[in-house]
Amino acid sequence: MKNLRTALMCLCTIIVGLQTFAQGNTSPVNEPDYNRPKLFNNLPDRIVLETSTVGNMLTKEMGQTATISLSADQSVKFEGTVVSSVSKYDNTIRSIVIRSVNYSGATLTITRVTKNDDSAPTYTGRMMSLQHGDLYELKEIDGSLILIKKNFYDLVNE
Numbered sequence: 001m002k003n004l005r006t007a008l009m010c011l012c013t014i015i016v017g018l019q020t021f022a023q024g025n026t027s028p029v030n031e032p033d034y035n036r037p038k039l040f041n042n043l044p045d046r047i048v049l050e051t052s053t054v055g056n057m058l059t060k061e062m063g064q065t066a067t068i069s070l071s072a073d074q075s076v077k078f079e080g081t082v083v084s085s086v087s088k089y090d091n092t093i094r095s096i097v098i099r100s101v102n103y104s105g106a107t108l109t110i111t112r113v114t115k116n117d118d119s120a121p122t123y124t125g126r127m128m129s130l131q132h133g134d135l136y137e138l139k140e141i142d143g144s145l146i147l148i149k150k151n152f153y154d155l156v157n158e
Helices: 002-019 051-057
Strands: 046-049 065-069 077-088 093-100 107-113 122-128 134-141 144-151
Touching: 046 051, 051 065, 051 107, 051 144, 077 107
Parallel strands: none
Antiparallel strands: 046 144, 065 077, 077 093, 093 107, 107 122, 122 134, 134 144
16 A cells, blocks of 8 residues: 555656646846837937037026037937936036937936046936937047947847
8 A cells, every 4th residue: 555655646746747847938038129110310320519518408407498419510409308407526427318309218318527636527428218229329539529329239238
């Protein structure tokens, strides 16, 4: 009788083991969607911004409208509303976020960091939309502020 009970327990364990799966077929990591639509197709790969224009943008307060030209002939503009305007550490760090009204879902974020040693301020920023596959990153190259077009997944890992 003891051998029959042991054999029955082994058979039940084998049946249960065959019916359960330890691992699923889906990966817990999100795979990048490289087929996202492009938002900035009509814009060039590099856009030069005036430092004075960017400096004036940083003086805007929350709720105000802001416009920045994205072309040399002033025909293409990024227009929007300031949704965040922050100044920290005695105005040594100033940051602004503008939500676009003419580029669906896009935001422009610009940050200026001023050092206490009277050197020129440094600027960083991005113009991007989380629903689209392209974005612009603000870089300082040889004293000029340039928006450089990049793919979404070059900067963002999901």
